[in-house]
Amino acid sequence: MSLLTLENVTMKFGGLTAVKDVTLRVEEGEIFGLIGPNGAGKTTIFNMITGHYKPTDGRILFRENEITALQPDKITRTGIARTFQNIRLFRDLTVLENVMVSQHHTIASNGKAVSWFFKSVTRLGYSEKEREMRNKALELLSVLGLEMLANEKSSALSYGSQRLLEIARAMATGATLLLLDEPAAGMNASETAGLVDTIRRIRDDFGLTVLLIEHDMKLVMGLCERIMVLDHGRTISEGDPAFVQKDVRVIEAYLGREWVTVGK
Numbered sequence: 001m002s003l004l005t006l007e008n009v010t011m012k013f014g015g016l017t018a019v020k021d022v023t024l025r026v027e028e029g030e031i032f033g034l035i036g037p038n039g040a041g042k043t044t045i046f047n048m049i050t051g052h053y054k055p056t057d058g059r060i061l062f063r064e065n066e067i068t069a070l071q072p073d074k075i076t077r078t079g080i081a082r083t084f085q086n087i088r089l090f091r092d093l094t095v096l097e098n099v100m101v102s103q104h105h106t107i108a109s110n111g112k113a114v115s116w117f118f119k120s121v122t123r124l125g126y127s128e129k130e131r132e133m134r135n136k137a138l139e140l141l142s143v144l145g146l147e148m149l150a151n152e153k154s155s156a157l158s159y160g161s162q163r164l165l166e167i168a169r170a171m172a173t174g175a176t177l178l179l180l181d182e183p184a185a186g187m188n189a190s191e192t193a194g195l196v197d198t199i200r201r202i203r204d205d206f207g208l209t210v211l212l213i214e215h216d217m218k219l220v221m222g223l224c225e226r227i228m229v230l231d232h233g234r235t236i237s238e239g240d241p242a243f244v245q246k247d248v249r250v251i252e253a254y255l256g257r258e259w260v261t262v263g264k
């Protein structure tokens with residue numbers, strides 16, 4: 001049984017077909033990469049999985065239950081969480097508070113969630129439950145190597161640390177499937193190397209499944225166990241990294257000839 005299945009999914013925006021007849025199966029526990037040129041339809045696929053877009057055609061299943069076009073908060077509650085290409089943190093909250101908001105409210109993507117969180121904290125004080133959540137949040141921060149920054153405002157973090165905090169927030173929802181949209185964007189080489197280790201570790205230690213979009217091909221080829229390549233909304237290749245990077249269609253559409261000679 002696949003953890004996540006997209007069956008012949010199509011997404012049209014007026015006259016533009018952003019995703020055309022894509023079938024995708026992600027198995028439990030794997031690290032799966034979705035790659036392709038700009039505008040290929042990768043983020044649109046994430047938006048359909050998370051309920052932000054309703055597919056024009058096709059079905060999406062999570063643990064064999066159909067989730068096509070459920071509301072995003074319902075989809076989060078089934079165990080799917082994501083990070084965004086453009087970082088979306090609560091900039092005025094601390095690192096720890098950012099994680100706790102995600103624990104409190106599975107959507108945690110709007111101001112309502114923040115005010116709900118603070119009302120509950122001030123009304124109840126730090127109850128036993130709050131303390132427990134705080135400890136769990138600190139534990140997650142330590143997994144991501146951010147525990148020393150727990151009391152900093154999230155806006156004060158380096159770009160790379162903000163991306164890690166986004167992952168911590170996604171994990172804090174209790175998700176079993178993480179969708180990471182360009183997690184290495186803006187990271188330097190050593191941060192990217194650390195990210196590869198971190199993603200492997202959270203998959204292994206937390207039993208998570210990871211579906212990621214990334215343009216850093218060294219990261220993708222070194223980390224992902226299977227890869228699907230999209231071009232103009234269609235699947236042009238799928239397989240393990242060794243297969244995909246030798247596929248002429250992928251070289252022509254995306255990797256370029258220089259990848260074959262110097263990319264690796």
Ligand SMILES: Nc1ncnc2c1ncn2[C@@H]1O[C@H](COP(=O)(O)OP(=O)(O)OP(=O)(O)O)[C@@H](O)[C@H]1O
Nearest residue numbers: 013016018036037038039040041042043044045085
């Ligand atoms: N809400 C929308 N309305 C209209 N067109 C859209 C919408 N969302 C995406 N598109 C279009 O769908 C196509 C696929 O976009 P998408 O963002 O999924 O590509 P991508 O593969 O994620 O690209 P990138 O690597 O640049 O992030 C593009 O032509 C984009 O302009």
